[in-house]
Amino acid sequence: MDLKSNHSAPVLADPGLSNLLPCSPDLLPTVLRRKNLLLDDIRARRSWLDAMKCSSPPPYKKTKDISNELASDDKDAAYRKWMLKYPSALLSFEQITNYAKGKRIALFLDYDGTLSPIVENPDCAFMSNEMRAAVQKVAMYFPTAIVSGRSRDKVCEFVGLTELYYAGSHGMDIVGPVRQSISDGPNCVKSTDKQGKDVNLFQPASEFLPMIEEVFNSLVECTKEIKGAKVENNKFCVSVHFRNVDVESWETVGQCVLDVIKNYPRLRMTHGRKVLEIRPIINWDKGKALTFLLESIGLSDCDDVLPIYVGDDQTDEDAFKVLQEGNRGYGILVSSLPKESKAFFSLKDPQEVMEFLKSLVTWKTSSAL
Numbered sequence: 497m498d499l500k501s502n503h504s505a506p507v508l509a510d511p512g513l514s515n516l517l518p519c520s521p522d523l524l525p526t527v528l529r530r531k532n533l534l535l536d537d538i539r540a541r542r543s544w545l546d547a548m549k550c551s552s553p554p555p556y557k558k559t560k561d562i563s564n565e566l567a568s569d570d571k572d573a574a575y576r577k578w579m580l581k582y583p584s585a586l587l588s589f590e591q592i593t594n595y596a597k598g599k600r601i602a603l604f605l606d607y608d609g610t611l612s613p614i615v616e617n618p619d620c621a622f623m624s625n626e627m628r629a630a631v632q633k634v635a636m637y638f639p640t641a642i643v644s645g646r647s648r649d650k651v652c653e654f655v656g657l658t659e660l661y662y663a664g665s666h667g668m669d670i671v672g673p674v675r676q677s678i679s680d681g682p683n684c685v686k687s688t689d690k691q692g693k694d695v696n697l698f699q700p701a702s703e704f705l706p707m708i709e710e711v712f713n714s715l716v717e718c719t720k721e722i723k724g725a726k727v728e729n730n731k732f733c734v735s736v737h738f739r740n741v742d743v744e745s746w747e748t749v750g751q752c753v754l755d756v757i758k759n760y761p762r763l764r765m766t767h768g769r770k771v772l773e774i775r776p777i778i779n780w781d782k783g784k785a786l787t788f789l790l791e792s793i794g795l796s797d798c799d800d801v802l803p804i805y806v807g808d809d810q811t812d813e814d815a816f817k818v819l820q821e822g823n824r825g826y827g828i829l830v831s832s833l834p835k836e837s838k839a840f841f842s843l844k845d846p847q848e849v850m851e852f853l854k855s856l857v858t859w860k861t862s863s864a865l
């Protein structure tokens with residue numbers, strides 16, 4: 497039956513879809529099902545497009561332009577109001593250290609947007625030497641881990657310190673510091689580091705390596721015509737960047753990713769700051785990595801341990817959630833804009849993160865006197 501030529505058929509009351517859906521009553525259930533599928537599709541598309549649009553608002557700068565003064569004052573007021581819910585970790589430093597008295601602090605630091613500023617080219621997200629020195633110093637007093645969506649090799653190269661734990665690929669690739677291997681166990685593989693020393697790696701998604709490689713190649717191929725799109729191989733996950741893509745082409749980027757991953761039901765797509773991330777569907781994230789690392793360092797199930805996790809991105813929320821739900825430690829969200837979070841405190845930007853790290857060292861060294 498030619499559905500379009502059936503003029504007496506009821507027309508379903510959806511302006512966007514009605515021209516597709518006139519039908520005879522006996523076909524109504526099928527057509528309704530089709531309509532629901534279409535609506536699901538439209539809703540899903542709207543939600544990932546909205547997520548792409550909200551994925552990283554520009555950093556807020558107070559403008560000198562008088563015509564914008566009111567707007568910027570409004571933003572200041574909104575930020576101050578937000579800070580009542582997420583107080584500054586710097587202004588609340590005494591509260592933090594009072595609580596930390598007699599406890600062992602363990603530090604977990606995200607990389608992009610936390611230790612290094614967000615920049616247009618992901619290959620150039622370098623941290624400053626001053627930040628490096630601050631991280632090095634703080635790691636002398638507290639066990640410190642870098643937890644990043646980047647590949648472990650890349651984030652190790654950026655940070656360049658050997659005294660830290662590193663969790664790359666959103667925690668799917670973990671290594672301990674020099675002289676302190678992570679414990680042996682399921683999902684641990686033996687490897688050698690750059691100096692040829694034996695190390696234990698924790699890699700719960702190692703079976704996905706060939707699949708991720710394949711998906712990376714397909715994504716490079718299918719986004720190659722989109723100006724500004726960049727695909728980054730993070731070993732156990734892939735990032736598709738759209739920061740430098742015209743807004744009109746964002747939907748095309750999203751569609752490319754969906755077209756590729758629809759063939760891989762064991763992969764999922766998540767959002768970061770102007771980036772789509774494709775990762776294995778396994779039950780593992782930065783929160784699980786935080787728990788694993790605490791166990792590995794020998795600090796889980798101890799009442800005298802205070803984990804502090806500092807991060808700026810959506811994926812860091814999994815770690816904030818672990819701390820919030822376990823009612824232990826502090827999540828600190830790095831953000832210059834108000835946003836909902838499971839963190840307890842806030843810091844405005846990497847500069848404030850550095851001040852916070854330095855303050856921890858000063859507190860620790862002066863309280864030891």
Ligand SMILES: O=P(O)(O)OC[C@H]1O[C@H](O[C@H]2O[C@H](CO)[C@@H](O)[C@H](O)[C@H]2O)[C@H](O)[C@@H](O)[C@@H]1O
Nearest residue numbers: 607608614615616618621644645735739769771
């Ligand atoms: O967990 P993270 O360490 O925060 O890593 C998350 C993603 O960070 C990087 O992308 C982000 O930073 C880039 C450099 O500033 C920026 O250009 C990009 O728009 C941001 O999304 C990294 O390149 C991704 O692979 C990570 O997944």
